[in-house]
Amino acid sequence: MTAFDVRILGSGIVSRSLALALARQGLRVALQARPATRSAGPDLRAYALNPASVRLLSELRAWDTLPPDARTAVHDMRVAGDAPGARLEFSAFTQSVPALAWIVDAAALEAVLDTAVGFNAMVSLFDEPPTAPLTVVAEGKASGWRDKLGVRFEQHSYGQRAIAARLVCDRPHNGVAHQWFRSPDILALLPFDRPQPGHSFGLVWSVSPAESERLLALPVAEFEAALNEACGEAAGRLTLGSERAAWPLLLGRASAISGAGWALVGDAAHVVHPLAGQGLNLGLADVAALAEVLAERESWRSPGDADLLRRYARRRVTGTWAMTQATDGLWQLFAGQQPLLRELRNRGLGLVNHIAPVKRWLVGQALDS
Template identity: 35%
Template sequence: MSAPTYDLVILGSGPVGCVLALGLARAAPHPDRIALMGPAPAARAPGQSIDPRALALNHGSRQLLRHLDAWPARAADILTVHVSQAGHLGRTLIDQAELAVPRLGSVVAYDDLLESLHAAVARSGVRHIAERPPRPQAGQPVTLRLADGPATSRLVLISDGAQPQGLRRDYDQQAVLATVRAASPIPGRAFERFTRTGPLALLPHPAGHDLYSLVWCARPAQAQALSTLPEAAFDHALQAAFGQRLGRLCRVGAASTFPLSLHAGPSLQGAGIVAVGNAAQTLHPVAGQGLNLGLRDAAQLAHILQPWLATPEQPVQPLLEHYARQRRLDRGLTLGITDTLPRLFATGNPLVRHACGLGLAAMDLLPMLRKPLARHLLQGQRL
């Protein structure tokens, strides 16, 4: 049998796939035996935005990206997070000083992050195949059908964002995304406000000190109606939902929507095939944990595969099974938090909502309740 075309192929060139490629390239004696498949970032004019998303990257993710020389030039720091519930007393404040870190995280534009990551991949020696990733055919080695013919790989890592098969929950919500300008911005402060329709988050925006990235979760019909409102009507509705903490809020540009659901499946997809990031779990955006969890997947998998990269002819499956066991706790806790919070706070039961308000107040008064959750959101569960 002829030698495989590659030692390792990564299917998906988004942030998680790129971080995987960069982590593996640093440990590989022959980075050119690693391939990253997926389109390159689309060309854009200065100041143009192709993808409207702004991403909240926690302290651990920022450290990882800086270590990989892939941190984008523009970022807005998050120093405190204000958590509240509309219509009820009780709130909590999570502060970077209490956790002894310079910042809780940072917000970056998706376009900026992707361009920075692809520039780092171009310097890494990894081969970039700019075509749509195919579905792998399990076997040893794994077979891939490429545009110029079949290729084989000892190991395939799927990070293409395709929804995994397994656990599924439809939240009957959509997220409204927009950029808003605040008359009285609070430097470094992010807000997570739980409303009857779902969480509403305002995050410092890297494009300006008075700009915030809005993620507003609502029932699909309401979300669609909000996204098509004229700016003045949208501003009025947002002000009523959020309050006056940042003064007058004004939308800048258009709004967009996307549906929210939970999908989670096994990391191991067959012999020599592993799913990471959104290909392993797609989360509700509450607390901004989806990408951060995916980056932890990538970092841990790259670390576990380091010894195999030096001798790729050796069996890899025991290492993959070790990876799946190590990721189980972090994945389970993060899935549980992001699945429970939006459903709990959106309940119509007044007793539950009052209990949630008391819980926020208790967290604010008692660091022993606040710190474990804050640390998990800061860097995940690490073994």
């Protein structure tokens, strides 16, 4: 019987990326197999990946094998408030980077990672992975193993649901992302090349549960009319290119992310509002940090050594806390409907838009997270 160094519980992008990263170190990995059946409905997930995540996926040789239309560079971002003139614009050109982010088709990325895992001799798939010195929990926000470890998961509902869909536009997206912060909703259009190259967007529209039900129940033509009214046709005339789906939004944080023989990564450790598109980036940053800690460990330490895993927890505490506070703070700022708060936040957007050093700092924080 093969002895394993690490077992990874979870069947998503974070678990596969971690398995490949650890296999590169010569560690023997027992990985949970992907379920034979997926939940009903289309997979409309699209992730915004920052350069740090792209570097990691490139090192794992997963990035360059993605189909060309499954990843789209974001060259510019235009953010608007809920008052005339309240806007903030970012550009990859002024930041001197190839792209501010890349929008990636989740299903395509999962397929590429599955293929890489299948060809890696150091990774073995199991429905129930056998024990190992280190157990990494990457099961997502509803993790059952996290509960078995006695780790509390403190969560707060935002009282919103995110509506997702793929859209087709009557004019090219030109790599421009659009976002509207309005009370009480937040709407984002992510430039994408599926279903129509150069003319598609991924929609993420955060609204109240009641509004979500209303919008999802609308006939296609009426939904498109509501969407175009909300966007003001800033990106062009939008039509649905897929079905619609929705899920509840919450803020979540585990009371601990490591202990003797175990560690948490990804949504099992933390969940943030999608308004900044940083959820998967945080999970892949967990992967990079844990892989680095294990690579640097002393030869006499087990991968499950509690002191070793505390190094991982320390490396992640600052970045995770900062992103959690930033996303939650933005939501709190734009969720309020008091007239004075509305005026302050809209004036703030316009002010920041004219202060180049502040804009560069904000973009830098997102690029390096």
